[in-house]
Amino acid sequence: MEGGPRTVKPRRHRVAVCALALIALAALLGAPGNASAITRDAVLDRGKVWVDRFVPYSNSGWANEAGDIVANSSLGWRRDCSGFASYCLNLRYANGTPLSYHSGTIDAVLTPITKEQLRPGDIINRPNDAGYAYGHSIVFVNWANEEHTEYWSYEQSSSRGGTCTRLVVYPFWGEPGFAPYRYNRIEEDYEPWCEPIEGANRYETAVAASRASFPETGSADTAIVCSGLTWPDALGGAGLAGAVDGPVLLTDPRELPGCVAEELARLGVTRAVIVGGERAVSSRVASALAEAGVAQVDRIGGADRYETAARVAEAAAFELMARGESSDGTAYLASGENFPDALAASPAARFFGRPVLLTRASALPSATADALESLSTTRVLVLGAAGAVSSHVASAAGEGRVMGRLAGLDRYATSIIVARHATAEGMSWAGLGVAAGGSYCDALAGGSAQGKIGSPLLLTPGTALAGVTAREITAHAEEIGRAHCYGGPKTLTTGVRLGIATCLGM
Known part of the structure; x- marks a missing residue:
C-alpha cells in the first residue's frame, strides 16, 4: 500500500473472551479486566484522535479518550508510547478504568506475528x-511502499514532543x-478465513x-447424547448421528447442562440416544432428558x-x-486406548x-470381531500406526x-492421511474443520458436524499450528475457502x- 496513512476497512467476526495476564501494576490499581474485542478501524480511529490533538508526550501524565489532559491514571492513559498503544487498544482494568501497559509488559495481550502478517x-x-537503551511501542497504520521497507505509524514520540504520524x-x-x-482480541482477523464454532465450555x-x-x-427429531468428561464410549457417536441425521451433544455425566436442554427444545428433538453406560451418562441425566420434553430416551451401552x-455400529446399521x-x-x-485416530x-x-x-493394540476384542461379521464388512481400514x-x-x-x-507419524499426520482418503472417496475440502488433538471433546462434536457438510477434520496442537497441518491447509487453500475452528x-x-488464516491467504 502506497501513499499516506489510511485505514483499511476490515471484516468482522465473533471472538470469544480471554483474560488479560496479571501485571505488576495490578497490586496498586486492581486486576486487569477481561480484554475487550476491538476492530482495526476502532484502533486507528482512536489513535487518530490523539494524533489530531497532538497530545503532548509525558511518561508521568495522562490523557482521556478525547485527548484531554487529565489528573491521574484512573481518568486516562499514560502519555508515553506504550500508554498510547494501550489507549489505541482500549485496554482497561476490571472496574473500567484505563490500563496503561509498559513496552516490557504489553506483550501480555499480544501475539507475535511475522512482517508478512502485519495489518x-x-x-x-x-x-x-x-x-536495550529504551523500549518503544508503535501502532502500525499501513505500508508506505510496495517493497514493504517503510510504513506509516501512529506513535507517541518523545523526540517529536507528542502524538504524531510518522x-x-x-x-x-x-x-x-x-x-x-x-x-489478541482484534475482532476481524479470522472471520473471512476461520469460522469459530465455540462456546464458553465443551457443552456450549x-x-x-x-x-x-x-x-x-x-x-x-433425534440427537445423540455422549459424556463430555470421558471419551471411550462416545467415539462411534458420529456414525450413529449420521444414521439418524441428528447432532452429537455432550453432557455432564451427573446432570444435563441447561444449554443442552435448550438446544434439544430448539431442534424439536423427540428421541435422544444416550451412548454409554450409567457411569458415562447417569440415569439422572436420562430422567432430565425426559423432563426436558424428549419423549423417547434410549441407551446404547x-x-x-x-x-x-x-x-x-449395529444400531447405526439398523437406522x-x-x-x-x-x-x-x-x-x-x-485404537480403543486413545481417541485421536x-x-x-x-x-x-x-x-x-x-x-x-x-x-x-495387541488383541482384537471378540465384540469387535463379531461386529465385523454381523455388519457384513468387506473392507477394513485400520487407523493409526502399528503402535x-x-x-x-x-x-x-x-x-x-x-x-x-x-497412518501418519503422529495423530496430526494421521488426521491428514484420513482426510486425504475421505476426499478421494467423495468428501470435499470445502469448509475443512480444525480442532485441537490434545483433547477429545471439541473434535467429538466437530467431527459429526463436519460429516454433516461432507468435509474432513484435521487435528493440531491447540497452542501452535502443526507444520504438517499448515502445509496441508496451504495446499488445499483454494478448495477449503473458509475453515471451521472448533473450540474456544x-x-x-x-x-x-x-496460522490457519495465514495458510488460507490472509
Whole structure:
C-alpha cells in the first residue's frame, strides 16, 4: 500500500473472551479486566484522535479518550508510547478504568506475528526490560511502499514532543529488538478465513456445532447424547448421528447442562440416544432428558468400550436400513486406548455411513470381531500406526476382507492421511474443520458436524499450528475457502487461528 496513512476497512467476526495476564501494576490499581474485542478501524480511529490533538508526550501524565489532559491514571492513559498503544487498544482494568501497559509488559495481550502478517492496527514493539537503551511501542497504520521497507505509524514520540504520524523504516530505523505483534482480541482477523464454532465450555461448543449443522428450528427429531468428561464410549457417536441425521451433544455425566436442554427444545428433538453406560451418562441425566420434553430416551451401552462401539455400529446399521440405506461394507478400526485416530475418521463415518470399531493394540476384542461379521464388512481400514493397532490385530480383522491402513507419524499426520482418503472417496475440502488433538471433546462434536457438510477434520496442537497441518491447509487453500475452528481460545489459541488464516491467504 502506497501513499499516506489510511485505514483499511476490515471484516468482522465473533471472538470469544480471554483474560488479560496479571501485571505488576495490578497490586496498586486492581486486576486487569477481561480484554475487550476491538476492530482495526476502532484502533486507528482512536489513535487518530490523539494524533489530531497532538497530545503532548509525558511518561508521568495522562490523557482521556478525547485527548484531554487529565489528573491521574484512573481518568486516562499514560502519555508515553506504550500508554498510547494501550489507549489505541482500549485496554482497561476490571472496574473500567484505563490500563496503561509498559513496552516490557504489553506483550501480555499480544501475539507475535511475522512482517508478512502485519495489518493496520497491529503493534510494533521493543520491550524496555530486555537490555536495550529504551523500549518503544508503535501502532502500525499501513505500508508506505510496495517493497514493504517503510510504513506509516501512529506513535507517541518523545523526540517529536507528542502524538504524531510518522514514516518509519521497518522495523524501526535499523534498531535491534523491534518486532511485530497482534492484539489478541482484534475482532476481524479470522472471520473471512476461520469460522469459530465455540462456546464458553465443551457443552456450549457442542451446542454451537449443532446450531451450525441444524440452523433451522425444529430441524432434528433425534440427537445423540455422549459424556463430555470421558471419551471411550462416545467415539462411534458420529456414525450413529449420521444414521439418524441428528447432532452429537455432550453432557455432564451427573446432570444435563441447561444449554443442552435448550438446544434439544430448539431442534424439536423427540428421541435422544444416550451412548454409554450409567457411569458415562447417569440415569439422572436420562430422567432430565425426559423432563426436558424428549419423549423417547434410549441407551446404547456394553460391558466395555469395545462392546459399546460394536453396539453403536449395529444400531447405526439398523437406522440406515430403516431409511432404506446401507453402509458400503467399509469399517474403520481404531485404537480403543486413545481417541485421536477415531476422531479423525468421525466425519467420514458420518458422511459415508461407516462404523468406527475399537480394538486393543495387541488383541482384537471378540465384540469387535463379531461386529465385523454381523455388519457384513468387506473392507477394513485400520487407523493409526502399528503402535496403536498392531499388525497382528490388523491381519485378524482383515482376514477374508480387503484391508488397508491409514497412518501418519503422529495423530496430526494421521488426521491428514484420513482426510486425504475421505476426499478421494467423495468428501470435499470445502469448509475443512480444525480442532485441537490434545483433547477429545471439541473434535467429538466437530467431527459429526463436519460429516454433516461432507468435509474432513484435521487435528493440531491447540497452542501452535502443526507444520504438517499448515502445509496441508496451504495446499488445499483454494478448495477449503473458509475453515471451521472448533473450540474456544483456550483449546484452539489465537496463534493457531492466525496460522490457519495465514495458510488460507490472509
